[in-house]
Amino acid sequence: MSFRDEVKTVVIDVGVGTTDVVAYTGDPGYSPRFVGPSRVSTLAQRLRSMLREPPRYLALIGVPMGGGPTTREFKRLMKRGTEIFAELDAALTLHNDVRRLEEMPRLHIVEDPIEEVPPDSPVVETYDFRVSDVFEALQRSNVDMDGVETVAVCVQDHGYHPDYESNRKHRFERLFRRYLGANGCRPDQMMFDNVPPESFPRLRAAYMEAESAGVDAVAMDSKVPIAMLGRVDSDADRLLVIDYGTGHVTAFLFDGDRIVGVYEHHTIRLSSEKFERQIREFVEGKLENEDVYRDGGHGCHNVSPMDWDELEDIVSLGPKKPEFQLGRDPERFPDRMIPAYGPAVYLTDRGE
Numbered sequence: 001m002s003f004r005d006e007v008k009t010v011v012i013d014v015g016v017g018t019t020d021v022v023a024y025t026g027d028p029g030y031s032p033r034f035v036g037p038s039r040v041s042t043l044a045q046r047l048r049s050m051l052r053e054p055p056r057y058l059a060l061i062g063v064p065m066g067g068g069p070t071t072r073e074f075k076r077l078m079k080r081g082t083e084i085f086a087e088l089d090a091a092l093t094l095h096n097d098v099r100r101l102e103e104m105p106r107l108h109i110v111e112d113p114i115e116e117v118p119p120d121s122p123v124v125e126t127y128d129f130r131v132s133d134v135f136e137a138l139q140r141s142n143v144d145m146d147g148v149e150t151v152a153v154c155v156q157d158h159g160y161h162p163d164y165e166s167n168r169k170h171r172f173e174r175l176f177r178r179y180l181g182a183n184g185c186r187p188d189q190m191m192f193d194n195v196p197p198e199s200f201p202r203l204r205a206a207y208m209e210a211e212s213a214g215v216d217a218v219a220m221d222s223k224v225p226i227a228m229l230g231r232v233d234s235d236a237d238r239l240l241v242i243d244y245g246t247g248h249v250t251a252f253l254f255d256g257d258r259i260v261g262v263y264e265h266h267t268i269r270l271s272s273e274k275f276e277r278q279i280r281e282f283v284e285g286k287l288e289n290e291d292v293y294r295d296g297g298h299g300c301h302n303v304s305p306m307d308w309d310e311l312e313d314i315v316s317l318g319p320k321k322p323e324f325q326l327g328r329d330p331e332r333f334p335d336r337m338i339p340a341y342g343p344a345v346y347l348t349d350r351g352e
Contacts, residue, residue: 007032007147009348010138010213011340013154013225014128014206016068016246017041023138023145024344028333031344032143039128040066047073047124051080055122059113060086062126063205065093066155070126078106085113090126092201096160096167128155128206131213151210152191152343156222156247159200172299174199175221176262177289180303184258187227187346191220220343226317227252227259229342232349233330236312240283242327243339244318251279253302260304263287265297272324279326280308 006025013020015038023032047070050058054077071094078084085108091101101107110116114123135145157171164170179185196203196219207219223243230241231254239254249270253261263282265275281287285305292300316327317336333341 007138007143007145009150009152009344010134010145010148011152011154011225011344012129012131012134012210013222013338013340014038014040014066015156015222016066019129020338020340021134021138022338022340022344023143023148024341024348026348028341028345031341032138032141033335033338033340034137035338038066040068040070043124043126044069044073047077050082050122051076054080054082056081056083057117057121058082058084059117059121059123060084060090060126061113061123062087062090062093063209064089064096064201065126065128065205066202067093067095071095075104078104082106083108083117085110085116087111087113089201089205093126096158096201127209128202129153129209131209135213148213148215150216150218150347151213152218152220152347153206153210154220154222154225154340154343155202155206157200157202159203161199168298169293170199171221172262172264172289172301176264177299177301180259180262180301182303184255184260184303186257187224187231187252187259190224190227190259191218191343193218218343218347222339223248223250223264225339225342226250227254227342228346229317229330229333229339230254230315231257232342232345233315233332234313238306238310238312240279240311240314240327242279242314242316242318242324244316244320244324246319248298249275249318249320249324251282253283253304253306255304255306261300261302263292263300265292265295267320269296270324272326275324276326283308283311 007023009024011022019038025031158167210217226243241252243250251263289299314327330336
């Protein structure tokens with residue numbers, strides 16, 4: 001089968017370790033896909049190599065990208081004496097709160113970092129992906145990209161807003177809970193089809209990069225693709241979709257085509273027994289948002305509780321699934337470890 005003129009939606013899902021790409025043609029089994037190292041992992045590796053002989057100065061330019069390993073290596077360099085001169089947008093990779101950035105020793109926020117450091121100083125650019133690189137990689141595999149209508153990008157973003165006591169609350173309230181309203185919402189209502197707010201700088205940068213492809217762009221948190229994948233994988237009305245991620249366990253409760261509940265906790269704080277207890281209480285409306293938050297998680301909210309026995313299907317995936325087990329694997333996709341199939345199918349088929 002030829003892929004020419006068939007790709008409608010390109011999904012770029014950026015994780016800590018990998019970047020997953022699906023170019024959807026209308027059939028998951030005949031849709032080009034590839035998995036490569038994430039920019040987070042490759043940049044962290046480059047910074048780690050600098051620790052052998054830490055530079056005296058470093059210029060940091062670019063846009064907000066994923067932190068985690070990258071942030072740790074920047075901090076190790078500064079601890080070893082490297083003075084980092086950074087654009088504000090690039091520095092937001094280290095922390096979303098500008099006040100916290102101003103408190104970091106050896107980090108200097110300036111307008112033109114390259115002008116502030118000696119000519120032989122290393123220059124590091126922050127970004128999660130280049131949409132042109134993705135298109136070129138697909139075209140090298142003889143995929144005609146002229147028919148692409150939408151580029152969807154997925155990144156995790158806790159964001160920051162001074163009105164919230166923590167970024168955990170900000171993330172849960174602004175990315176999930178507020179969309180549920182009184183009656184729930186469709187998964188696509190949890191994504192941005194316009195420039196995301198400044199309180200989510202990584203999502204904002206990812207959206208603007210996707211927009212540079214010259215087609216429709218959408219951005220969403222990296223958990224929303226799991227909800228979409230579970231919904232298109234199951235014919236059940238009352239459905240629970242779970243992602244056992246390395247950092248977070250996130251669950252979406254569906255009633256028909258609407259998400260009526262969301263639960264999110266830190267994976268490291270959950271045993272299998274504790275999670276099963278909490279998820280049952282969540283489905284039945286007995287688990288309070290503050291219970292999860294005080295336990296170190298992000299929160300939960302359910303606008304349409306139901307008895308556990310009323311669930312018709314549980315779909316689950318994620319790298320930590322072997323530790324939890326609850327739920328069946330997705331069945332309608334050639335690779336159950338690539339959540340990008342979710343928005344690829346959901347967004348394309350919704351428009352037909």
